[in-house]
Amino acid sequence: MSTKASHRDDPEITAATFPALRSFMRGYFHEDMADEYGTLEEAVRQFCEDADRDERKTVAGEWQRFLAQTKGQPLAAVNKILTEKLGSACRLQPEDIDKISRAFQGMPRD
8 A cells, every 4th residue: 555645635726725825826916917016927026025934935835735736737727726716817827837936936035
């Protein structure tokens, strides 16, 4: 018997299982994101400036967990989860996922 968790063992992606990521999505990836921040990457950078270290760490961790749970899914399915379950108003392109991940990785560590 294997002790490794499979995707079937992961909790469902919901607002309750990703509360910090949902709060981030609703607060920064909203319908006025382009007017307010210009790009998704800039929205992440602004979040990193606005949030304290614990908030940044929690959101970045949930983002990584989200990516792990959605790995291999079509982009349309990933966007559906982001918009319908996590409150994002932005539909991501493949390159956006990498840019967002890099922005979280480059966030201040204070």
